[in-house]
Amino acid sequence: MEVTVKTAQQLRLTAEEFELIKQKLGRTPNFNELCAFSGMWSEHCSYKNSIKWLKTLPREGGKMLVKAGEENAGLMDIGDGLGVVFKIESHNHPSAIEPFQGAATGVGGIHRDIFTMGARPIAALNSLRFGNLEEDKTQHLLSGVVHGIGHYGNCFGVPTVGGEIYFDQCYHTNPLVNAMSVGIVKIGETVSATAEGVGNPVLFVGSATGKDGIGGASFASADITEESAQDLPAVQVGDPFQEKKLLEACLEVIQTGAVVGMQDMGAAGIICSTSEMSAKGGSGMRIDLDKVPARQKNMKAWELLLSESQERMLLVAEKGREDEVVQLFSKWDLPCSVIGEVTGDGILNFYMQGELEASLPAHELVLGGGAPQYDREYKEPGYFAEIKKFNAASVPVPKDLKEVAEKIIQLPSIASKKWIYDQYDSMVGTNNSSTNAPTDAPVVLVKGTKKGIAITTDCNSRYVYADPYKGTMIAVSEAARNIVCSGGQPLGVTNCLNFGNPYDPEVYYQFVHAIKGMGEACRKFDTPVTGGNVSFYNQNPDGPVYPTPTIGMVGLLDNINDKMTLDFKEEGDVLYIVGISTNDIASSQYISKIKGIDFSPAPHFELEDEYRLHQKITELISQKMIQSAHDVSEGGLFVTLCESGFNNDLGFSISTSSVIRKDAFLFGEGQSRVLVSVMLDNVKEFESALGDHPFEKIGVVSSGEMVVDGDFWGTIDWWKEKYDTSIENYLSKEEAGSALSSI
Numbered sequence: 012m013e014v015t016v017k018t019a020q021q022l023r024l025t026a027e028e029f030e031l032i033k034q035k036l037g038r039t040p041n042f043n044e045l046c047a048f049s050g051m052w053s054e055h056c057s058y059k060n061s062i063k064w065l066k067t068l069p070r071e072g073g074k075m076l077v078k079a080g081e082e083n084a085g086l087m088d089i090g091d092g093l094g095v096v097f098k099i100e101s102h103n104h105p106s107a108i109e110p111f112q113g114a115a116t117g118v119g120g121i122h123r124d125i126f127t128m129g130a131r132p133i134a135a136l137n138s139l140r141f142g143n144l145e146e147d148k149t150q151h152l153l154s155g156v157v158h159g160i161g162h163y164g165n166c167f168g169v170p171t172v173g174g175e176i177y178f179d180q181c182y183h184t185n186p187l188v189n190a191m192s193v194g195i196v197k198i199g200e201t202v203s204a205t206a207e208g209v210g211n212p213v214l215f216v217g218s219a220t221g222k223d224g225i226g227g228a229s230f231a232s233a234d235i236t237e238e239s240a241q242d243l244p245a246v247q248v249g250d251p252f253q254e255k256k257l258l259e260a261c262l263e264v265i266q267t268g269a270v271v272g273m274q275d276m277g278a279a280g281i282i283c284s285t286s287e288m289s290a291k292g293g294s295g296m297r298i299d300l301d302k303v304p305a306r307q308k309n310m311k312a313w314e315l316l317l318s319e320s321q322e323r324m325l326l327v328a329e330k331g332r333e334d335e336v337v338q339l340f341s342k343w344d345l346p347c348s349v350i351g352e353v354t355g356d357g358i359l360n361f362y363m364q365g366e367l368e369a370s371l372p373a374h375e376l377v378l379g380g381g382a383p384q385y386d387r388e389y390k391e392p393g394y395f396a397e398i399k400k401f402n403a404a405s406v407p408v409p410k411d412l413k414e415v416a417e418k419i420i421q422l423p424s425i426a427s428k429k430w431i432y433d434q435y436d437s438m439v440g441t442n443n444s445s446t447n448a449p450t451d452a453p454v455v456l457v458k459g460t461k462k463g464i465a466i467t468t469d470c471n472s473r474y475v476y477a478d479p480y481k482g483t484m485i486a487v488s489e490a491a492r493n494i495v496c497s498g499g500q501p502l503g504v505t506n507c508l509n510f511g512n513p514y515d516p517e518v519y520y521q522f523v524h525a526i527k528g529m530g531e532a533c534r535k536f537d538t539p540v541t542g543g544n545v546s547f548y549n550q551n552p553d554g555p556v557y558p559t560p561t562i563g564m565v566g567l568l569d570n571i572n573d574k575m576t577l578d579f580k581e582e583g584d585v586l587y588i589v590g591i592s593t594n595d596i597a598s599s600q601y602i603s604k605i606k607g608i609d610f611s612p613a614p615h616f617e618l619e620d621e622y623r624l625h626q627k628i629t630e631l632i633s634q635k636m637i638q639s640a641h642d643v644s645e646g647g648l649f650v651t652l653c654e655s656g657f658n659n660d661l662g663f664s665i666s667t668s669s670v671i672r673k674d675a676f677l678f679g680e681g682q683s684r685v686l687v688s689v690m691l692d693n694v695k696e697f698e699s700a701l702g703d704h705p706f707e708k709i710g711v712v713s714s715g716e717m718v719v720d721g722d723f724w725g726t727i728d729w730w731k732e733k734y735d736t737s738i739e740n741y742l743s744k745e746e747a748g749s750a751l752s753s754i
Contacts, residue, residue: 050279085541110155130194142183166251426737463571465499499566511555590684665710
């Protein structure tokens with residue numbers, strides 16, 4: 012087959028990139044080679060439109076044990092010879108086309124990133140975005156994604172301990188499915204994704220290769236269109252039971268000391284793992300593709316190179332120990348074949364039946380090597396003009412605040428996600444400590460120690476849409492605030508950067524300023540960015556999704572007994588807001604969903620105030636001054652009060668501020684505030700401990716009644732019923748029943 016510019020463009024390479032490939036090879040590539048470049052130079056693998064800005068993030072410091080991007084996931088020291096390994100990634104495009112498998116294989120892929128480093132996964136989280144829940148399409152996507160996450164996680168045996176979910180019309184065609192995994196490893200027992208040692212055998216391990224997932228990396232590097240369903244073969248198919256065997260076998264083989272390097276075959280399959288491992292080790296490989304176990308007959312070289320079939324690993328072993336490795340995987344009933352060897356020339360040579368099918372310099376294929384890097388034009392979005400017109404004074408304060416509160420507590424983005432998390436096994440592995448004692452960030456036990464790991468995923472994309480710089484600082488800050496309110500010390504960040512088409516200057520403006528805001532906040536909290544994922548092209552014919560830079564963060568509790576929960580404990584405890592209440596209703600659920608105003612600024616936020624708040628809350632928890640802590644976020648103070656009361660059926664009696672409009676006090680989402688409850692006997696000591704930090708006494712915990720400014724608003728159980736059943740009530744009985752019955 013003659014390879015031309017048209018061929019390259021069909022493979023989503025530009026004419027300029029085709030010429031660059033010819034220059035790097037010193038010849039015209041053949042079709043197999045062009046397919047390899049197509050996968051490796053896709054946005055998904057090369058980060059060609061983002062890497063220059065990603066390098067500006069804080070990538071070292073804190074308790075990091077490997078530099079950002081060096082390995083499959085971040086690794087941070089938690090003491091006692093242990094490390095926490097964590098990463099978040101997207102599976103957006105596959106989930107838009109085939110929600111069950113798209114979400115399921117996203118979960119499988121992120122867990123492989125953890126255990127391929129030698130860590131045992133102990134917890135999973137997710138961050139999900141969908142369109143209007145009243146629409147059939149959204150209900151279909153939600154049911155499929157939740158079923159896929161639950162099926163894979165439950166079968167694999169790792170608890171889903173937390174996450175977040177939002178509903179906004181911009182995600183109607185292009186939902187976001189971000190999956191995070193966290194594991195624990197003994198320091199010194201990690202494995203690097205490196206190919207070293209000339210003559211060392213290269214082994215293929217795990218499920219046989221099929222035609223599912225071919226072109227997945229390129230598929231994820233293009234807009235969603237009406238024709239995207241034609242790319243359905245690009246969606247991978249997962250087998251969680253196979254992955255469970257693969258996990259145990261990989262952790263066991265690492266203990267033998269026979270493993271030199273290992274990497275999972277994720278996006279772009281064999282070509283990705285062979286090129287990245289070789290480039291990192293400064294080596295090359297000779298690979299016999301006909302020795303790769305295949306599920307289908309007569310697979311072509313390019314199909315074997317690009318297949319993204321799931322539950323597969325590439326492993327480099329010490330020469331002479333390959334039989335030992337093969338026998339171990341055989342014990343776990345897993346295919347394991349020697350498919351080649353490490354070479355010293357930096358070239359990847361792929362053969363079929365002794366015929367050379369492709370010869371490629373590993374370095375030229377990979378991110379940080381020869382893959383192109385671009386500077387894109389950006390300009391301030393035109394809709395900023397509408398945001399600047401917002402005037403809160405023109406929004407009248409509702410006469411019936413209780414009626415507004417009733418609507419807010421039932422908004423899909425606010426209401427209980429019980430229908431969703433009931434489909435997830437949150438207790439398998441018995442590490443989760445937050446099931447019956449709710450915390451702002453889920454806390455999981457590090458078995459064999461007293462330590463706990465606090466984990467969270469956070470991003471309010473409406474804030475980022477309003478102000479990409481400030482909104483992303485808020486995303487980092489809320490993640491850190493959730494960990495602090497749970498009694499933890501924030502350690503590090505992994506991110507999943509979901510944006511529209513990078514060739515759109517307004518989208519790229521959002522991306523650039525989000526990175527700037529993330530960097531500033533991460534430096535302030537000493538939470539370096541250990542790695543993550545960029546997902547561009549989250550765009551449909553109606554335009555891009557809201558910019559959604561999801562923050563995955565982990566924190567450490569040296570003693571899990573120091574965990575702080577969010578629920579009220581006793582009637583008569585005194586309620587305080589620690590932080591500054593402001594006359595702010597901008598970008599709140601109240602202003603957008605109740606008042607129907609789409610354009611308003613990001614809510615009040617000052618990074619220094621946020622940092623001081625974290626220091627103070629940490630101090631109050633360590634001194635045993637407070638009974639509960641829950642940050643004020645979506646839905647404002649009223650939702651925070653309700654969520655604090657639900658667990659123990661305790662209500663509250665509060666008075667609103669005399670200097671702040673009542674809707675702002677109850678429903679505004681101004682940042683850097685935490686609701687705490689304090690035993691009556693400790694009030695004087697508590698207020699003394701606050702010193703000059705701003706605070707406000709607002710009321711007391713009640714036996715179950717809810718009173719606002721002397722008006723009876725009902726009982727906590729009535730509000731809890733509204734909160735718990737809202738999402739179920741949006742879903743049709745057919746959808747809800749179908750998803751639940753298939754678990």
